[in-house]
Amino acid sequence: MGKGMGIIVSKKKKADDTAAPSPKDKEELAPVPKAAVEPAAAAAPAPPVEPAELAAPAPPAEPAAPGAAAEPATNSIPEAVAVKDGALESQKMSFDYKLQPHSTIPAPEGPLMVCILDGFGENEFKDEYNAVHVATTPTIDALRAVPKRFRTIKAHGTAVGLPSDADMGNSEVGHNALGSGQVVDQGARLVDMALETGKMFEGDGWKLISQAFSKHTVHFIGLLSDGGVHSRADQLFGCLRGAAARGAQRIRCHVLTDGRDVPDGSSVKYVEELEAVLAELREKGCDARIASGGGRMKVTMDRYEADWSMVKRGWDAHVLGKAPYTFTDAKTAVTTLRGPEDATVSDQYLDAFVIVDEAGAPVGTIEDGDAVVLFNFRADRMVEISKAFEYQDFTTFDRERYPVGLRFVGMMQYDGDLKLPANYLVPPPEILHVSGEFLVKNGITTFACSETQKFGHVTFFWNGNRSGYLDAKLEQYLEIPSDKIEFNKAPDMKAREITAASKEAILSGKYKVIRVNFANPDMVGHTGDLAATIRAVETVDACVKELLETVDQVNGRWIVTADHGNADDMVQRDKKGKPMKAEDGKPLPLTSHTLAPVPFFIGGKGLPDGVVLRDDVPDAGLANVASTTFNLLGYEAPGIYKPTMVQMAA
Ligand SMILES: O=C(O)[C@H](O)COP(=O)(O)O
Ligand SMILES: [Mn+2]
Ligand SMILES: [Mn+2]
Structure with a gap:
């Protein structure tokens, strides 16, 4: 796989102001007239460093190739990377990772694909500034029309561990929640x-x-x-x-x-x-x-x-x-x-x-x-x-x-x-027992792919901020190098290359889980360029179509969702939601993420007709996706995870 396609396996490698008064013994410093401080500070040379201080612990040497993988000539599965955190390891060792077969949902014949449309929200403002709404998206439109297999889920604020519901979601907290099935207090x-x-x-x-x-x-x-x-x-x-x-x-x-x-x-x-x-x-x-x-x-x-x-x-x-x-x-x-x-x-x-x-x-x-x-x-x-x-x-x-x-x-x-x-x-958040650990401990193979800009999102963030493979024998992480330009100038980004590589992985029969992130709606959305973002959304829609058809070829199942909004609103709005304009009458672009929920779709030729979305988890958010994933793989969800969103209809 990958030869001649321009894709690579990631090889993430691993003046002292002497003039200023110094009331050292006081908790609060005595007020000093501004003029007395500034000129002296500006002119002051750096203080000499005491020899004793220079003998302070030397900074560590850069570890050899930490992170994911050594780069082989072909895309063979690279060497495992050890996870060294003792405390974390002992918690994991005593934890029971055994997955039980689902009582009513059978395991799929083909793989399960989880496809993340980065920055693709379902926004209440459905006007000319909503690139998701304006874009021609026959694939996503068709998915929205399937009863009981489409809903929206929360992707911002306290639902993803942020301080308040005024906080927009982002890729870090979004992928943490998607990959771990849990909501933890974030940074x-x-x-x-x-x-x-x-x-x-x-x-x-x-x-x-x-x-x-x-x-x-x-x-x-x-x-x-x-x-x-x-x-x-x-x-x-x-x-x-x-x-x-x-x-x-x-x-x-x-x-x-x-x-x-x-x-x-x-x-x-x-x-x-x-x-x-x-x-x-x-x-x-x-x-x-x-x-x-x-x-x-x-x-x-x-x-x-x-x-x-x-x-x-x-x-x-x-x-x-x-x-x-x-x-x-x-x-x-x-x-x-x-x-x-x-x-x-x-x-x-x-x-x-x-x-x-x-x-x-x-x-x-x-x-x-x-x-x-x-x-x-x-x-x-x-x-x-x-x-x-x-x-x-x-x-x-x-x-x-x-x-x-x-x-x-x-x-x-x-x-x-x-x-x-x-x-x-x-101390950073501790995100334990992520879904990837359940997968590898149960021998389930995974292929994860994105381009450079989102590569760590579907690997590092997904795995609870852990670099490298959880089990290199069972996982393959593929990074497609991103362009080094402003992304509105090339809004297709590497979506087609990601699609080609993922299709190959789906058809290879080597992987039970295929995890893909398309960066376009987010990365192009951040430029504030509405036309380019519309194009980005359309490109991704076409790529999703190809992926769904490929999953269908092998009787697989899929989840299509997103990590937070962005492309779904490209204009700054006043409190009433009215688009704001600059003095010259041009709309004020919105470059940031949004507070919008994100879509959640399930389907696939290999998904029994009876598997539908529940209607009793109205507040579900990104952290409810992991349980759902396990169910669609034919397993009961881990008890520590947020509840599943699917059921087998009676
Ligand atoms: O780092 C960035 O690009 C933005 O601040 C947030 O975008 P992301 O959360 O989608 O990466
Ligand atoms: Mn994102
Ligand atoms: Mn973003």
Whole structure:
């Protein structure tokens, strides 16, 4: 399989402000006139690092090829990857994974396909801005018309472990719920609780960074918005205030502008809010400033190794103080880089910038002995930059300078298997007994496929944030390399290649479960380009048709669903739902996910007529999918999972 098709098996590899007063013994810092702090801070050189500190534990070496698989010449099943977490392992060992045959639903002759249409919601607004509604989708339309085999399910808010029902869903929490059958408190909520209870400031991660408070700089790097998908500005502010109140003398923020989980153009507002908090800290005697930044899709926040050059640009700006643009303040940086109104660069794609003093020197490079906090809680877009900070022998790009004795922490541990990073502020959610574990422990084979941008979604997130195979003898994960462009320019993305590879897997007879994610409605939806998103939805509809026909050829069954909304609303709306327009009369694009529920379809030639959706689980959400999956495979669902949505009609 795969030869000549351009597909690969993934080989995921694995200045001291001496002039500033320092009331160290006080919980609250004494107010200091702003003017007294700033000039001194800007001119201050980095403090020398004590030899004793430099002898602090060396960062670990980069492990050899962690993650999924070694790359063989053909797509043969790669070597297993050990899961090393002892605590987790012992819980699993004592857990009974044996699946029991379903009392009324027989096992299928062919495979079960679970197809995720990423970012494809069923939105109440069915107008010209709903790309799902406007697109010509004969396949999905036909599925919607089948009685008792179509419904919608919840994909946002508390149904997927987010703090409130005002939180839109996202791929991480969505795939976690789909793959684990359970709802767990997710990162956003765990960080909220750690701040509310003060536990944030008592943990080992905080203790580590606090070593830098009196003589070094504490750097905060992350996504500056209140999107709640990767980070939240209020959580950053809580950490900043917490650090200053506990004696941090010098703080630098390195901000990645959003415009993807929040409206484009909002970066200016978030920079202003952050500047207000930093001014408040300066009033209290802490030398606090923004030091560098750039757009999230251009700087630092790459994922799944799609484009390491993004991470290199981030390293250069945050650590070395090198970027194509320099400014003396962040608001000017963001407004200037966005450009004129008629040719605006999106917040997502702003070039890297560095803030400099009057003499042109960067105000906040990362130096020996400093502390660095990645303040995003979500993992996928923090793993690569974490490796650059954590691994002493990192070679993926030339770091030029690697600060010695760094105190480096993540808001969370982003990869529990790699223990990356080793130090973190808040323990991540523990997602145990995921559906993949039941499958492999019962000898059931799986093929999982997507393109790079969503590859970790159908593997890492699906498996409860675990990298690599659960059992490489029984699983095959296939990654189709994504294009490295803005996806509205190629809205078909790699859907056809994913389809071709999945069809081959379905027909091969080697796999009982086929798991596929189509990235298009989400990735193109994030560009805010309505026409391209309509095209993306139509492409996916055509691909789904091919896959369903292929499953039918082998008497299989299928589930088609989604992880959250996105393409289903492409315009910002007022409180009444009315589309909002810019001054020039053009609609204001919506680049983010939506709160919409998602469709859930079952079917297939191999599905007995009597198997229908229940009508007594009206509140079902993504976490109810896993039980349903087991039933469609002919097994009773694990008791710890949310209830199934199917039954055999009497
Ligand atoms: O990281 C992203 O691309 C967005 O913030 C969220 O999109 P996803 O949750 O669909 O990946
Ligand atoms: Mn998604
Ligand atoms: Mn998305």
